[in-house]
Every structure is written in C-alpha cells, then in structure tokens.
Amino acid sequence: MNFPKRENLSGYSHQLIVVGSTNPVKIKSAEEAFNLAFDHPFHVSGIAVPSGVSDQPMTAEETWQGARNRAQNAKKAFPEADYWVGIEGGVDEDAHGLYAFAYIYVEDKTGKSGQAQTGTFYLPEPIAELVKQGVELGKADDQFFSQENSKQQGGSVGILTQGKLDRKSYYSQAVLLALIPFIQKDLYK
Template identity: 35%
Template sequence: MKLCVASTNPAKTGAVASALEKLGIQAEINQQEAQSGVSAQPFSIEETKAGAINRAHHVLGDCDAAIGLEGGVFELDGTLYLCNWGALVTSSGAVYVAGGAQVPLPAEIAVLLRAGEELGPVMDRYAQETGIRHHKGAIGILTAGKLNRVEMFSQIIVLLFGQWQANSD
C-alpha cells in the first residue's frame, strides 16, 4: 500500500509509524506538507475536522490512501478545550474521520488564543520549552506527560484504519 501523510511534523509522522506498526500494516509512506484550508489556529470542532479532511485530500495524489491530522480548540460552556481530528481519504473516494482527546485549557492559555495567538507558540512559552508541537504537544503538558501528541494521534489513526477495514469489501 502507498500511504500519503499530509505532514512532515515528527509527532504526526511518528504517530502514523506507530499506528501502522501496532496494526501490522506495511506501507510505503510519502510525507509532504499540505495546507489545511482553515485558520492557522482552528477554533471549533468543525474547523479542526475540516482541516484534517482538507489536508488528506490535498496529498492523496496517486496514493492508495492519505492521512490528514489537525489540532485545534473549541469552546464549550465558556471553557476552551483542546481537540484533535484525523481523516483518512482513499483513492476510491471514501472519507473516514475520527476525533481524539479533548481536555480543557488553562485560563491563561485560553486568553492568549482568544486574542489571536496560536497554540504551539503559546504552549512553548507556558512550558518554557521549544517545539512542543513536534513531540509531546499541548496534550503532553496538560496531562503531565501521561499522553503525548504521538500517542494521541496514533489512537486517531488506529480509529481511521479500523473504520476503513470495517467498511472494506
């Protein structure tokens, strides 16, 4: 199978590798950057999900399937939450989607996001680290390292492949 991944971010590509290994799937992987077609900081479940779908469609090309992953935030009952979505698009036109962990963001982070900043740089300052989006992610900081971005996106990818398998002829 030839699989296109709409990212060169180590957390996202590592998640794909981890999920494929867990599932016992052999694939030739083509990694490439892709535009999400949504805001740099998606601000709703719908926008985050659309970003994942758009990314997957953008890189499908001559691959058997493509994966797009997107992180964002959404508001519920006055609290801003972290959310993550994935999409798997097949060469036959099928689209599978799955969402991941959703946790509330600290108020000081929410204020900065509502003011127009992006989560990655805000989390870097909050945790006094650099490049958090490329490894542990906001989820790693918010869960004291109990779940990192690779593990979170890996779970989403397992959900995507599981749906594809369940619906295959």
C-alpha cells in the same frame, strides 16, 4: 519528503501512506496506527500541504475541515499513494472553557474515507487566554512553559500530563479509530 520515486512504484511491495504534514509527530502517529491496524508493510511520509483553515482552528467544524483538506491536498500532491491522512489540531469552547482536540481524516485510493476525533481536554486559563488573543496553541504553550517547538514534540497534551500521554500516542489512537471503515470493510460501504 521521503517518497519512493514515482517511476519505481510499479511492483512496490509497501503500501504508501501520505500524511498531509511534515510534522514528525503526525507522521509517526499515522505509521503506528497503520501498523496496528494491518498486517503488511507501509511506507509513511509527510508532505507540506495547506489546511485551508486558520493556523489555529477555533471550532470543531473548522478543525474537521482542516483535517479533510490536508488529506485531500496530499492526495492531489501525490496521487500515487494508497492512503492519505489529514490530522488537524484545534480548539473549541463551551460553558466549561476552551478545550483542545484533533480531527483525523483518512482517504484511500477508492475514495473511501474514515474520520475520528481525539479525546478532548480543557486548557488552563492562561493558555486559553493566549489562544483567544490569537496565539496558536503550540506557540502559547512554548511561551507560557518556556519551551521551543513543543507541537513537534509532546504538544499540549504531553506538557499538561507531564509526559504521561504524548502527542504521538494521543493522535495514534484517533488515527486507528479513523481506520475502522478500512478494517471493517463489509460494515462500511
């Protein structure tokens, strides 16, 4: 992890954001959203923490819980930060098929939190079948599309939109939405 040393935090001019993941896409999406939301410098780093849910969350509730757990576990691991961010991708199913999305959970040092969900998109049947068989979505994409480590690159959304929407932009928008309670402090107590 690329954090300032704990003993050097007094007088540190950048606010610290800790993302509960070492996935570079998640870290960069949080950095992009915080920079859009606020007019001051940030230092954004990721830390490996458990989500406390399945490797492939299969419901909206499990996905939300994974995002919240990641933010809170990052807070336990590095309590000196100003904000902690959890990003968890998941799938759920309805009458139209299996669809993918992610939940974002942000908490600040006062305990205030914000949350949001990305847009959803339906998975093609061959990918959906692999996921239903227990294959994590990123691995299913890699297997089906003959790619390697796609979840740390464009992800499903990038592959399926032929790169028109990458995973960083997809997550950044939802992180920005999760920051609304911090942007509009007077409206959210």
